[in-house]
Amino acid sequence: MKSKQTSFDIAYRAGVSQSTVSRALRNSPLVNEETRRRVQEIAAELNYKVDKNASSLRTQQSGTIALLLFEDPTNDDSLINPFFLSMLGSITRASAKKGYDLLVSFQQMSNDWHADFEDTRKADGIILLGYGDYTDYEEKLVQLIKQETHFVRWGADVKGLSVVSVGCDNFHGGYQVTEHVINKNRKNFAFLGGVTTGSPEFLDRYKGHCQALKDNNLAVDSKLQIDAVSTDESGYLAAKQLLENGVTFDAICAASDLIAIGAMRAVQEAGYNIPKDIAVVGFDDIATASSTFPAMTTAKQDTVLAGELLVDKLLQLVRGEEAQTQLMPTTLVVRKSCGS
Amino acid sequence: MKSKQTSFDIAYRAGVSQSTVSRALRNSPLVNEETRRRVQEIAAELNYKVDKNASSLRTQQSGTIALLLFEDPTNDDSLINPFFLSMLGSITRASAKKGYDLLVSFQQMSNDWHADFEDTRKADGIILLGYGDYTDYEEKLVQLIKQETHFVRWGADVKGLSVVSVGCDNFHGGYQVTEHVINKNRKNFAFLGGVTTGSPEFLDRYKGHCQALKDNNLAVDSKLQIDAVSTDESGYLAAKQLLENGVTFDAICAASDLIAIGAMRAVQEAGYNIPKDIAVVGFDDIATASSTFPAMTTAKQDTVLAGELLVDKLLQLVRGEEAQTQLMPTTLVVRKSCGS
DNA sequence: ATTGCGCATGCATACGTATGTATTTTTTAT
């Protein structure tokens, strides 16, 4: 049980050649039924496991996909955005379901990324996950395309590049939650989330938000839009700034649940009641959203479906098939933070 | 830029042999300074990347560690316990820091696990993560030991087995939070968390809890201990059951933050004020804990340190060195849920 | 009986790297 068993060892015990062992274990129709059974029995008995390095070297396929997770640069070293963490979980599950192992790698967006898992043959393809909100991003994508790397990404469609993306309809989601709050008879809306500097995702949500306001003859007041990145601390600060502005408002649409959570804290500390005085909606439906007080109404992104789509499309590309960019709808999850 | 470059291609262009290329790229002192520079230049120019499969096959080292994440069987398919998710993040970071890639794999505890990453040479060692609360567990560990697999695990020390564990001092943590609440002049303590059926971690926390009560001449009432697994739903149900018991209490110690979150919801729905009527403490300090209302006082497990310790110790084992089981202290994080 | 065919198996090789050993080139000492 100690030293490693090879297919030659199995071959010896079974009295056949190594090639027959290899074929038998892979259920090749070329080997006799009886022989196959005997070989597989012996292999199991000796606890033989195929050496994936040798196998991958020979077949040029690793049976592994790599997940590159880009961090919010603002997050401190130890935390991961819970939304992406949840995506990570669903991607892990989805790839396991397809029989692929998952290599997870955190990346600093700013630095050069270490996207050479496919070049090094450690992975057959790559999933990119994170807010694509920095300048070099497209350049990097172009490079990946040029190298003919198989990859898919989470996020909004990238115009002009033949890149397969899976993302949520952020515009629609932003519209959806805003409309919901409008129906609660709120008139003065604030929006917390980086619009000029931030991610394209946030911008789309803001556009949807504004469209909903316009469609309902409500004003868009730029004083009521405050930049924030996706942390509760940032949301807290943004809401504080908003409160100090002196402009009145009775609803906050946050670009993410984390921002909303921070905002709720700031608003409550200022003595306002949620939802009576101020309604709050988030975006994402992270786990925490159901545990805030009051529980948060938000636009849910279906991370389970997203993970499956990402993996499926990536594997299509790996197999040399075509794959299409896909936009998923968001679902309005009504809880308590906007009134009943 | 299309077809894959090998070290032979580099060798050809540099006018040297393949072995010299290999040595040059690995900065072997056997190659001339000037030659090394030239080879590395050409390699960079051609965007050459070492084939890790071939390299691993040759060296018998994968440069990868595998993380086996065992799920709470109670969790639905799509969710991961946020505490373990956080551990996952820190382990990913810690292994990256050591230059290792991380293979992540979710496992159903009930089934046979797929712990053959080392057998298949896909990983040099394995980290086991999850509550070790089911019957076959030790048996599996014994098997891993017998196969001489390099592995470390998160959790309490396993008596009688030479297994390297990294865990928190759950007894002390349970003691610590309970003592804190005792100092807030609470007298009647409930404990929510599986004790008879649950994980050894929960049991240790309960023991610490009870010890703190005894040391302060407070009664341990078994009617005030309700089993719960680590989900907020389970915590919610447990707290409801507790409330219906009719036994009075003014403090709840939960075996985990998730349980505490559910309990808080139940308590608040029943019309009680936290912390005025009932104090609540959790365990773990997951991200959500700071965002509950009121913010939760809890015993923090240092996931960053834990991740680093797990990776460090595993790599020690991989290198053939000795490694010791280590218990980390918990830190009391005082917020609002027990009063000020 | 010879040929031909299908089936099962063995043989040989390639995947790309890392490294022990042999060989060549350069330097140093005499």
Add this chain to the structure above:
DNA sequence: ATAAAAAATACATACGTATGCATGCGCAAT
């Protein structure tokens, strides 16, 4: 100038698997 030592490079091989090709065997058709 020559031998010896040192340095740099080339040669050869092994890691363990998967697979194209060749081989051998039994059986049916001619």
